[in-house]
Amino acid sequence: MIEIRQMTKDDLGLGVRLTQEAGWNHLESDWLRFFNLGSEGSFVAEFEGRAVGTTMTFISNQVAWVAMVLVEKASRGKGVGTALLKQALDDLEMREIKTVRLDATHLGQPLYEKLGFLPEYEVARFSGIAPQLGGSLKMDVARPSWPCFHGPEARATLRDGGAKAINRGRPMCLPWATTGRLPPLEDIIEFDERMTGTRRAKMLKALFEEFPGNSRVVMKDGDIEGFVTLHPGRSAIQIGPCTATLNAGPALLSDAFGRCAGKAVFVDIPTDHVHAVQIVEKSGLEIQRRFRRMYRGERIRDNIHAIWASSGPEKG
Numbered sequence: 001m002i003e004i005r006q007m008t009k010d011d012l013g014l015g016v017r018l019t020q021e022a023g024w025n026h027l028e029s030d031w032l033r034f035f036n037l038g039s040e041g042s043f044v045a046e047f048e049g050r051a052v053g054t055t056m057t058f059i060s061n062q063v064a065w066v067a068m069v070l071v072e073k074a075s076r077g078k079g080v081g082t083a084l085l086k087q088a089l090d091d092l093e094m095r096e097i098k099t100v101r102l103d104a105t106h107l108g109q110p111l112y113e114k115l116g117f118l119p120e121y122e123v124a125r126f127s128g129i130a131p132q133l134g135g136s137l138k139m140d141v142a143r144p145s146w147p148c149f150h151g152p153e154a155r156a157t158l159r160d161g162g163a164k165a166i167n168r169g170r171p172m173c174l175p176w177a178t179t180g181r182l183p184p185l186e187d188i189i190e191f192d193e194r195m196t197g198t199r200r201a202k203m204l205k206a207l208f209e210e211f212p213g214n215s216r217v218v219m220k221d222g223d224i225e226g227f228v229t230l231h232p233g234r235s236a237i238q239i240g241p242c243t244a245t246l247n248a249g250p251a252l253l254s255d256a257f258g259r260c261a262g263k264a265v266f267v268d269i270p271t272d273h274v275h276a277v278q279i280v281e282k283s284g285l286e287i288q289r290r291f292r293r294m295y296r297g298e299r300i301r302d303n304i305h306a307i308w309a310s311s312g313p314e315k316g
Helices: 009-022 028-041 080-094 109-114 152-166 185-196 201-210 248-259 274-282
Strands: 002-006 043-047 050-060 063-071 099-104 118-129 172-175 216-220 223-231 237-244 264-270 286-297 307-309
Touching (some): 002 080, 028 050, 028 063, 028 201, 043 080, 050 201, 080 109, 099 109, 118 274, 185 201, 185 223, 185 237, 201 223, 216 248, 223 248, 223 307, 264 286, 264 307
Parallel strands (some): 237 264
Antiparallel strands (some): 002 043, 043 050, 050 063, 099 286, 118 264, 118 286, 172 216, 237 307
């Protein structure tokens, strides 16, 4: 007998156990962040009176992301995952959400197709050890001819002149966690919405405020050209999201690799984004797994070439 109920904070331990069993990269802090972003659309499945599965949804205006669909190995093949998904989708329909999206594995795609999801494009997870700057990052791809500043140099520049002074004519990669926190987070959110077609305000706010020292923003003439953030995981540092123009993207990835040099990293990239794929491959990263981004309802047309790193399959 399968019963579906709403998730509570007491269930976060279940989530941690399921991600560890599945070999996923998430920490307990990730589950807490996810819960705070979408507790009203998060559910737990109980099979024969025992909690065995989870699913969560994250809503950004009229777009929802379905994620964290996990069922313990001993309870798979009994319809638990299907029951969780149907509950989540019924809940989203009740809320009149126009678009539902997710990243599907090869094994999960047939189930999602039966539930009305259609394929959009492929996303690959690249993994490996982040290279040292100035080493394997010397490559012949579309790259800016300007340096990406971070650390003490950028902080000194901010103290001496502020955002307007440093952004006259030359793009610069700035730590977001600086005096005055320039540029405003709302400007970053609006830039991301223009590029992705989705207002991901709650998610970006959570990541920037939880990891202010891990976030970088490229500015030129007072305008945002792109941003990147990263956060720790159980087995690797997740780089992303990174939303940027063609000029800013390579510098932001280079900056992220430089800050993670010598450490294991994951980067999730649309495989049609040739420039981004070329950068990570020439940096020594290899494809670990592939996902199919899918949607149900109204299609959101991403600007794939602005997505230099996705947030991860759990939240787009």
